[in-house]
Amino acid sequence: MSKESNQEHEAVEAASRVNEEGTGQRNMKEALISRRKLLATLGIGGAAALTAGIWKGAGATTAFAKDSSVTESVYGQSKKEQAKQLLALLDQHLCLAVKLEELRAEEEPDPLTMYYVTNEGQEGFFYYDPSDSTTADNTGTVLVSSNGKRFKRIYEDTLVASWFGTKADGVTNDTQALQAALNAASGSKLFIPKQRAGYYLTGQLFIPSQIAIELDPGTIIQAVDTLSRVAPAYERLIRIKSVKDVYINGNGATLRMNKAAYTSGEQAHIFDISGSENVVVENINANDSGGDGFYVGYFESTILFSKNIVLRNCRANNNWRQGLSVISVDGLLVENCRFTNTKGTAPQSGVDIEPNSQLDLLKNIRFIGCVAEGNTGRGFLVTLLKPTALSESIDIVFDRCKTKGNSYGYSMNYGGDGAKAAPGEIKLIDCIAEGEQYAGFSDLSFSADGVKRSYIRCRAVNCNTVNQPDDPYSFGSSFILTTVPQQTRTAIGNAVYIDCESVDLRTSPLMKRGFTLRKNKTEIIRNVQYFNCSTRGGGQSLYSIDPVSEDIYAENSPVGVHSFVASGAISLDLIGSQITNAGASGEISLTLPAAKGSVAYTFFVEAPYRLNLVTPSGSTILTPLGGRTSIGTDAAGSSISLLGRADGKWAITGIVGDWLL
Structure with a gap:
């Protein structure tokens, strides 16, 4: 006889002796599960199947990918207690198939008997723990009989x-x-x-x-x-x-x-x-x-x-x-x-x-x-x-x-x-x-x-x-x-x-x-910068900047180009741009806005007509000859770059040609 067959035979004999000696409270032959069947059931039972595989691959790869603190705390469970419980299960002399209700009615359980609960969705193995008289019944892992006996579920870690x-x-x-x-x-x-x-x-x-x-x-x-x-x-x-x-x-x-x-x-x-x-x-x-x-x-x-x-x-x-x-x-x-x-x-x-x-x-x-x-x-x-x-x-x-x-x-x-x-x-x-x-x-x-x-x-x-x-x-x-x-x-x-x-x-x-940048009340607008921003489609303007804006800077690559064919005013919407007189048919004058810190423009003379730059009241352009309220030239190819200052004056940061005549 094989070892497993012998163990099963011993379990059956033990159960028979319990019945024959009249010490059992119920007929256990139909509910008896041998050790060999118990081992087989551990591989296919609902609870066992879940605990065997569901969490094995979760671990650190699915919890905090960059911070393993949750994984370490939750998954770092000791296997010693699990192994101890499993060995205790396998050392039992026999196993009974029962309902939860029957287990709760069991008043004199045998510590050497294992119980397999068969209620749908609640299947699993329980053992009687004679050393515990206080743990509360939670239906899932601890069951308490009518006279206070504690039955503990055997499970891996789920x-x-x-x-x-x-x-x-x-x-x-x-x-x-x-x-x-x-x-x-x-x-x-x-x-x-x-x-x-x-x-x-x-x-x-x-x-x-x-x-x-x-x-x-x-x-x-x-x-x-x-x-x-x-x-x-x-x-x-x-x-x-x-x-x-x-x-x-x-x-x-x-x-x-x-x-x-x-x-x-x-x-x-x-x-x-x-x-x-x-x-x-x-x-x-x-x-x-x-x-x-x-x-x-x-x-x-x-x-x-x-x-x-x-x-x-x-x-x-x-x-x-x-x-x-x-x-x-x-x-x-x-x-x-x-x-x-x-x-x-x-x-x-x-x-x-x-x-x-x-x-x-x-x-x-x-x-x-x-x-x-x-x-x-x-x-x-x-x-x-x-x-x-x-x-x-x-x-x-x-x-x-x-x-x-x-x-x-x-x-x-x-x-x-x-x-x-x-x-x-x-x-x-x-x-x-x-x-x-x-x-x-x-x-x-x-x-x-x-x-x-x-x-x-x-x-x-x-x-x-x-x-x-x-x-x-x-x-x-x-x-x-x-x-x-x-x-x-x-x-x-x-x-x-x-x-x-x-x-x-x-x-x-x-x-x-x-x-x-838009004012809706009395606020001012300051410290806003644009680098290489752009528009595409729809004929939309690149910038719409309220005149109250201060410390506004724009730098675009490629630089936007705007042509004036007639006299007009330069708005903050054109900051960071190249402004030309291309297409003009005669002399034109462009009025600068009030100078603001960081606001910059570059002007080019492309048409062979004079291009004048005029400051608003109270502002000047700083030149080697002193402050000027107007500068200009008609020499094609000339250019000048202006940078606004916080004191309301315009500084020349680059110049080609003579703009001071």
């Missing part, structure tokens, strides 16, 4: 939500079962299988520390219609509050609400990450909320920011307030995520970065390859009403992001003056705005004293779709820096545009201006 009694039928409220599964999985891993029919229906769920959660592809989890919208006890579907080391892989699963039930208030979010550290959420949909798809801040947490948060390959669609709200965070990576069709209550943006106080942090925030499309408000919005000069430096980067079909594509709003001006920089690199109702890129009431905005290789394509070329907040422009009446500023500016392009390829072009 728990399954269905073990805890979830129904996932779209009718039963699974809150208690799901929360029990989450609590039990702290320090380990939890698998949530796809619903049997309908979806998981649940109230608010709290995620514990040191947990890895994986959802079956196609899983749907829907909030009950009664989450609290009453302050201060707001409820959200998923709460990641004041915890560390959380990894959630949705595998394309969807978390959602019945949006029709949440048409008031704005706090019923899908994911609320508050005061937490080392959190990764990836490959998941957060849709149809009564608030935000995702929220990152510190709601109800004593820790006033979250830290090291990653959202990767996530989707937020048809949410009530925002796809994503960012309040306070030190380290946020949002990669390849989509924020679409936000509609309900303001700001109704794809993403809104908006701190609540001067103490909130906006540090090391990176959006890479993200999309915001079809939102009623902005695609990507940064609103800085609350930070001040005492706030920590702001550091936000949008890298290779795209917007389409929003009100504005990217809006940088409301940085304050003076003591209310926060330090730092916001960078937009290789970003595209397409088909926006108004401007592709807007700066609204953003003080020149505060955070610098840098636009690098950004492109606006076919924007201004509502065709309102004189709208005060977009002015028919692809890129605009201006104010809104309710947020007045002493000065706006501190922005740089490098290699940016305004494109209008429509058969009937709607774009009027590429780059605009």
Whole structure:
């Protein structure tokens, strides 16, 4: 007889003796499982099959790719205890197939007997632990009999939500079962299988520390219609509050609400990450909320920011307030995520970065390859009403992001003056705005004293779709820096545009201006620079610059050329340009604007007629012969470059020919 056959024979004999001696409480012959069958079942049973393979390939490659802190904390589980439990299982004399109800009724269990639970979705092996008299019954991993005996599930390192009694039928409220599964999985891993029919229906769920959660592809989890919208006890579907080391892989699963039930208030979010550290959420949909798809801040947490948060390959669609709200965070990576069709209550943006106080942090925030499309408000919005000069430096980067079909594509709003001006920089690199109702890129009431905005290789394509070329907040422009009446500023500016392009390829072009600086009240505009910016299509002007602008600089390659065939005034719109009299049929005079720091022009005489440059009242051109209010020449081939100074005078920075005759 083989070893395995002998072991099976011994198990059967042992069971028979129990029955024959009358010590058993039930007829166990039909429920008996031999050791050989037990070993075979371990390879194919529902729980065993999941624990054998589901997490083996996850590890460091799917959690923090660049920061292994979550992986180390969650996946670094000791195998010694698992091996010990498995050996204990294999040392049992026999195994009985039972229902959960029968196990809870077992009053005198044998420590040498193994129990295999057969309830659908809850299958698995349990053993009696005579040393434990306190652990609570959670249905999934610990069962307590009517007289207090504890039965422990044998599993590798992954728990399954269905073990805890979830129904996932779209009718039963699974809150208690799901929360029990989450609590039990702290320090380990939890698998949530796809619903049997309908979806998981649940109230608010709290995620514990040191947990890895994986959802079956196609899983749907829907909030009950009664989450609290009453302050201060707001409820959200998923709460990641004041915890560390959380990894959630949705595998394309969807978390959602019945949006029709949440048409008031704005706090019923899908994911609320508050005061937490080392959190990764990836490959998941957060849709149809009564608030935000995702929220990152510190709601109800004593820790006033979250830290090291990653959202990767996530989707937020048809949410009530925002796809994503960012309040306070030190380290946020949002990669390849989509924020679409936000509609309900303001700001109704794809993403809104908006701190609540001067103490909130906006540090090391990176959006890479993200999309915001079809939102009623902005695609990507940064609103800085609350930070001040005492706030920590702001550091936000949008890298290779795209917007389409929003009100504005990217809006940088409301940085304050003076003591209310926060330090730092916001960078937009290789970003595209397409088909926006108004401007592709807007700066609204953003003080020149505060955070610098840098636009690098950004492109606006076919924007201004509502065709309102004189709208005060977009002015028919692809890129605009201006104010809104309710947020007045002493000065706006501190922005740089490098290699940016305004494109209008429509058969009937709607774009009027590429780059605009516009005053709406009493503010001045200062410290704005343009390097190699351009327009393409539509007959749009390159610049539209308000005369109040100061410290404005433009440098273009190739340099733009503008011809005057008759006398006229030179506007700031022509900064950085070459201005000629080509086509003139006689002498002309060009009146310079008031000299401003950094404003530069170059003038060429191409037609053989005198070209005069005249200063406005109170201004002069500095020459070796003293200040002049007018200079000129008729010698073809002559040129002169002028640079405005802060004292209101024009300096000659280059000259060919005699302009002083």
